[in-house]
Amino acid sequence: MRYLFRLAMRNIMKARRRTVLTFLMLSFGVMVYLLMEGMLAGFDRASFQNLIDFETGHFKIRSAGFDEDFPYDVDNYISDTESIESVLSKVDFVTGYAPRIQFLAELDNSIDSAPVVVVGIDPSLDSRVFSLNRYIVSGRLEHYGALLGRSLARDMDLGQGDPVYLTFRDREGMFTSVELVITGLVQTADPGVNSGTLFMDIELAREQMGVAGATEISLRTPDFRKTDSYRDLLKETFPDLRVESWRELSTDFAALMATKRKAGGWFLLFIIVIALVGIINTLLMSVYEKQMEIGTLMALGMEKRDVRNLFLFEGFMTGLLGSLAGIILGTLINLYFIYKGIDYTALLGDNSGFNVMGVVKSVWVFPAYIKSLLLAVGASVAASWYPAAKVMRMEPVECLRTVQ
Amino acid sequence: MFLEVRDLNKTYRSGRVEFQALHDINVTFEKGEFTAIAGPSGSGKTTLLNCVGCIDRADSGSILLEGEDLVERKPKELALLRREKFGFIFQTYNLIPVLSVFENVELPLKILRRYTDPYIREQVMGILKQVGLEGLEKRMPLELSGGQQQRVSIARALVKRPRIIFADEPTANLDSKTGESVVDLMKELNEKEGATFIFSTHDKLVMNRARRLITLRDGRIGQGGAQ
Numbered sequence: 001m002r003y004l005f006r007l008a009m010r011n012i013m014k015a016r017r018r019t020v021l022t023f024l025m026l027s028f029g030v031m032v033y034l035l036m037e038g039m040l041a042g043f044d045r046a047s048f049q050n051l052i053d054f055e056t057g058h059f060k061i062r063s064a065g066f067d068e069d070f071p072y073d074v075d076n077y078i079s080d081t082e083s084i085e086s087v088l089s090k091v092d093f094v095t096g097y098a099p100r101i102q103f104l105a106e107l108d109n110s111i112d113s114a115p116v117v118v119v120g121i122d123p124s125l126d127s128r129v130f131s132l133n134r135y136i137v138s139g140r141l142e143h144y145g146a147l148l149g150r151s152l153a154r155d156m157d158l159g160q161g162d163p164v165y166l167t168f169r170d171r172e173g174m175f176t177s178v179e180l181v182i183t184g185l186v187q188t189a190d191p192g193v194n195s196g197t198l199f200m201d202i203e204l205a206r207e208q209m210g211v212a213g214a215t216e217i218s219l220r221t222p223d224f225r226k227t228d229s230y231r232d233l234l235k236e237t238f239p240d241l242r243v244e245s246w247r248e249l250s251t252d253f254a255a256l257m258a259t260k261r262k263a264g265g266w267f268l269l270f271i272i273v274i275a276l277v278g279i280i281n282t283l284l285m286s287v288y289e290k291q292m293e294i295g296t297l298m299a300l301g302m303e304k305r306d307v308r309n310l311f312l313f314e315g316f317m318t319g320l321l322g323s324l325a326g327i328i329l330g331t332l333i334n335l336y337f338i339y340k341g342i343d344y345t346a347l348l349g350d351n352s353g354f355n356v357m358g359v360v361k362s363v364w365v366f367p368a369y370i371k372s373l374l375l376a377v378g379a380s381v382a383a384s385w386y387p388a389a390k391v392m393r394m395e396p397v398e399c400l401r402t403v404q
Numbered sequence: 405m406f407l408e409v410r411d412l413n414k415t416y417r418s419g420r421v422e423f424q425a426l427h428d429i430n431v432t433f434e435k436g437e438f439t440a441i442a443g444p445s446g447s448g449k450t451t452l453l454n455c456v457g458c459i460d461r462a463d464s465g466s467i468l469l470e471g472e473d474l475v476e477r478k479p480k481e482l483a484l485l486r487r488e489k490f491g492f493i494f495q496t497y498n499l500i501p502v503l504s505v506f507e508n509v510e511l512p513l514k515i516l517r518r519y520t521d522p523y524i525r526e527q528v529m530g531i532l533k534q535v536g537l538e539g540l541e542k543r544m545p546l547e548l549s550g551g552q553q554q555r556v557s558i559a560r561a562l563v564k565r566p567r568i569i570f571a572d573e574p575t576a577n578l579d580s581k582t583g584e585s586v587v588d589l590m591k592e593l594n595e596k597e598g599a600t601f602i603f604s605t606h607d608k609l610v611m612n613r614a615r616r617l618i619t620l621r622d623g624r625i626g627q628g629g630a631q
Contacts, residue, residue, distance in 0.1 A: 003514040010502035296498040299459045300560075301487020302515050303480060395479075397460035400494070 008313035029275040030326025037368035050189040053131040056246040057218030079213040096128025099214035105168035120205030139184025146180040147199035150187045171210040279383040287387040295399025308388040315384025323376030337362035407433040412465035425451040440614030448623040449604035457570040458482045491561030493571035497553040499545040506541035551582035571603035
């Protein structure tokens with residue numbers, strides 16, 4: 001077998017141009033695969049991180065009867081948030097908690113109006129759970145002030161210092177208006193927030209709405225992965241409330257991400273098919289070019305099985321070396337994206353449909369390395385099967401006749 | 405009788421076109437013979453050699469090697485036979501271009517898978533010395549002249565000490581002087597090693613050196629028959 005392996009290696013090295021071409025196709029395929037897996041995983045991580053940092057926290061406590069279909073209904077409110085906050089302040093794994101109040105309103109700039117989701121926050125508590133401060137592009141939240149999504153501000157021709165009127169139904173169902181001043185603008189990874197959310201002081205919101213509690217209380221823990229154990233403890237602590245982890249709160253989002261990943265998978269399959277067609281073509285060319293050699297080997301008594309193995313070895317080595325080259329290239333380029341990342345917003349704009357913004361960094365996806373290696377080697381061997389089978393059907397003289 | 409060919413027929417087909425290359429060939433070969441099969445192009449020399457050498461299949465007839473018929477044998481058995489008992493020398497040398505002289509010559513022994521590396525080395529170096537290629541073992545085929553390449557091919561055919569060596573027009577691609585030296589070498593090895601040589605040629609100079617001449621014409625043994 002050793003001499004077959006040596007012969008296969010010599011054949012690979014002999015047809016340098018063809019070998020380089022096949023290597024390039026394979027290594028390009030593997031490289032793109034690794035980069036895409038790394039970037040998609042990076043997007044996933046960034047998206048979930050944004051979701052946690054901006055929307056869900058690690059846990060959300062809501063009323064037991066919280067209605068998902070009418071999330072802004074006043075009936076969803078937890079009235080006694082103070083006692084909950086008091087308990088939470090004593091739970092050792094809760095590093096921060098933040099009540100938020102949410103309701104629907106109409107934003108008016110005296111010329112145009114637009115529907116908005118109003119989020120009432122306590123700036124000092126909110127920053128211990130969420131990273132809203134990170135997304136404030138100008139100004140800050142003040143009493144009788146509002147933070148507005150930058151896209152909405154641009155659409156309504158509003159800027160910092162401009163007055164707006166907010167109209168909504170209070171707890172009694174009466175229309176209420178309040179005049180606020182835009183004291184800051186936010187630009188987040190969530191297009192919905194950028195174009196349809198207004199942040200205001202929770203105390204003012206409660207006052208205007210005529211309520212005392214909050215729609216929800218979000219929590220931060222030391223380790224976002226320990227959701228199960230923390231959730232059980234929280235549920236024991238608050239048996240009459242609804243406690244959900246960020247995982248449970250993001251199932252729809254996770255499904256969306258999985259769909260996006262599937263689309264990426266089809267793209268990868270396309271690249272692999274192109275690489276495979278290249279390998280089959282290369283090996284078929286190799287059979288035609290080496291027909292005389294194959295005939296000679298058969299005449300010398302080499303069994304067809306060994307001649308077939310020669311081609312399978314070639315396919316195997318091509319796959320192995322090509323994928324290793326791709327892995328090295330992919331690793332080096334991925335290394336850059338892991339440390340430098342891609343400025344996704346600069347590339348695709350604010351509302352690209354992904355829940356990320358700014359620089360997104362790639363991550364190492366080790367299973368992708370094993371998968372790409374196995375896939376490339378397996379595909380190369382599979383691709384070399386056809387020319388090998390073609391050889392198996394030939395008599396020695398058929399191969400020799402081509403040159404004699 | 406060492407090798408006997410009985411009523412051998414071979415027809416090539418290409419679409420609707422048929423060409424009978426061999427017609428009822430009957431010929432025998434004795435052990436240690438140095439036999440030339442002569443005839444013009446298209447007379448069936450190569451076809452006869454290929455069929456007897458078991459790299460092509462006859463349509464009918466028998467090829468008996470020491471009394472055993474080879475025609476009905478399975479491809480695997482024929483590969484074993486070629487591996488164990490036959491050697492081949494080709495008109496175009498058919499050296500493996502990616503292997504050195506040494507590696508080309510050791511190939512039949514490697515295919516046999518029964519010898520140790522030191523033994524193979526000893527055999528290869530010995531045969532290379534015999535064919536006058538000592539010192540060229542590391543060269544690649546393309547670095548050799550036509551005559552040297554044919555010597556490598558002869559060394560490759562002889563290294564495993566086969567029972568029969570089939571040589572198809574071994575001098576056709578060589579100038580007359582080199583061709584003569586190649587035939588002299590084959591003859592010398594035939595005498596020293598006792599291997600049976602059956603070779604095809606249309607070169608009169610080569611024919612004259614054969615101990616026995618079989619002439620073929622239009623796929624039939626010629627009027628002179630086997631001499």
